[in-house]
Amino acid sequence: MKSNKEMEADDVSRRRRLRRALLVLSCTMLAVGNCAGPLIMRLYFIRGGNRIWLSSWLITAGWPVMPAILLISYLRRRSHNPEKAKPFLMKPGVFLASAAIGVLQGLDDYLYAYGEAKLPASTAGLVISTELAFTAGFSFILVKQKFTAHSVNAVYVLTMAAAVLAVRSNDDRWKGESTAEYVFGFAMMLAAAALYGAILPLIELMNKKVVKTAEISYTVVLEIQAVICFSATAFCTVGMLINKDFQAIPREAREFQLGEGKYYLVIACSAVVWQLFFVGAIGVIFCASSLFSGIVTTLLLPVTEILAVVFYKETFHAEKGIALALSLWGFFYYFYGEMAANRTKATAPETVDQMLIAQEA
Template identity: 30%
Template sequence: MEEARKQPSCTTSTEAKEILPTENMKTPLQSNARWLRTYKWWFQVAIYILFLLSGQAVGTLLGRLYFDKGGNSTWLATLTLTMGFPMLLPFLFHSSLQNHNADYSRVQQPSVLVLTSIYVFLGLCTAGDSVLYSLGLKYLPVSTYSLICASQLAFNAVFAFFLNAQKLTFFIINSLVLLTISSIILVIHNDTEDSSNNSKNKYTLGIICTVAASALYAFVLSFTELMFQKILKSKTFRVIIDLTFYESLVATLAIVVGLFASGEWKSLKSEMQDFRLGKVSYIMTFLWTGISWQVFNIGCNGLIFKVSSLFSNVISVVGLPVDPVLAVVVFHDKVTAAKVVSLLLALWGFMSYAYQQYLDDLKAKAKRKCPREVTEDSITEI
């Protein structure tokens, strides 16, 4: 009995064969197929990360450029966040996405009413979120705006805890605290140089709108992940395209209604004529901003689908420090001590979260190697 207790549970080759016979009996062809699947997964994740980071950086800078060079329409700036959905039409109607997806046809699809309800709800939330983000970008420098957006990770973790059963460990909680403090520093420190072109009330309004937008954006991410888990179960690229297209379509229609209801459409012609970079630049800024944010949406939904909403948000937060750096070069934003401290805290918070992901990955690998121990732990917990 004592000798039996001393034997490790996952060390001998005999036990490994008894526990995982299929793992030891895998042919080279099976091993290669598994490697190819892993490689394909990482390649897709890398592409979505590239879409998210590039779309976010370009979209933010072009949005700020619009306001700096004479643009003043909040609703038009909001429209650029969602109006790029027509570029998805070739993917939406591509025959290979409709007719050659075994997974899509095999999984029972939700009813049209359910899908419509999901798209309308997410679209309206996205429209409201876009309005808040546009107000924040209108009244804040890019550097301040980007750093405050880091608070969306804290909100996302809270929503993921309730909607997606995300565990809040010490390192994740530490990340939330640091990111929250990072945003609070900017809220308290109203930089007079940064707000010279806007009143103090508008500066405060910009901060409030950006924080509110971050919270709503975090909710949309967690709710989207919940929909992928519970309703949109088909593991295909078409699901991502469908969700991105129809969500953006609903949001665009809602924003267009707001544009006409507010009366801002009447001043768009004169605004284009007075745009300091010229009419062509005005149109191109509007066009490329819309394309950039649509690329961002594909990357965001793709990462939610492939990994999780929290991971998607983490990648988005990782890209936020890029915007202030670019803003210093492009718009000559001031680099203050408060912004530096806020940026360092945001990076520290991200590193804390990344370390928790590293620990989770090690734990998952250990479970795959030692299924007997996992079973005993599970029985003990139950």
């Protein structure tokens, strides 16, 4: 029969394996959403779509998927313990905080969609990648993110990778676009990067507050994300109603260059892949940190550039290849630093409880 210490160690090991599995799954969803989302949004705009509020609405419109998952989780909990099972695990304060963050997310969605509509792929990718620097800054302020030489170097290299893409951004400029439209689109995309750079640490901060008051689980994380996406969708719905986007959808579908049926397919796919992005992003924050979520997102920027070359026949300049190499270097350098830090912790004379706290902090 195992001693209490052995059972404690087994429990820690099990929870760590589960967290690693969730991290891999979250990174996969984040990668799919981060690469496919901008490409589908760009397909909408280059084939005749021009509704910015609709595009921003679609970024979080897939939120009903999460309540369906949460219902399954509730039914499973109820089958194990009918008396103590609760439909919702989050506290009222967390609900209100999530709703407030959702409004910020809705505003960020509009800023991002506006930038995507006005900027070419290279420039849009360059500007939105500055989100990593904003995330690092806000992480330091809000959640006291600890920086090592590896993480600082990774942020620097990834930012340089994005900067390389600026070399030929003017060559990809839309024909007939005025300087004012270009500059305003640039400013809107930069604002989107800054705002999302603040949203990620805010979510991490909220998670830490939940840990102080109750046992957090991935179910609570999904509840938080469902509220955020619902609130963001409600914000964008108001914009759509004011701008009369709902009435314009049938007409725009008939005029879509790929056909009416594919117009609705593009809209549906956009909502699905963006939801994968958000579930993946909050999962990465839960299993790692907001900074790591920003690093993964920035790593995928050159991948999106390559996919744009494949699907939209955009020119693949040498600068894009350099950016890809720098991004891979920055990502693996950060990952190597994290592995080295974990090995150092493992050799320190800590108890099992202290090690688990350090892993989940």
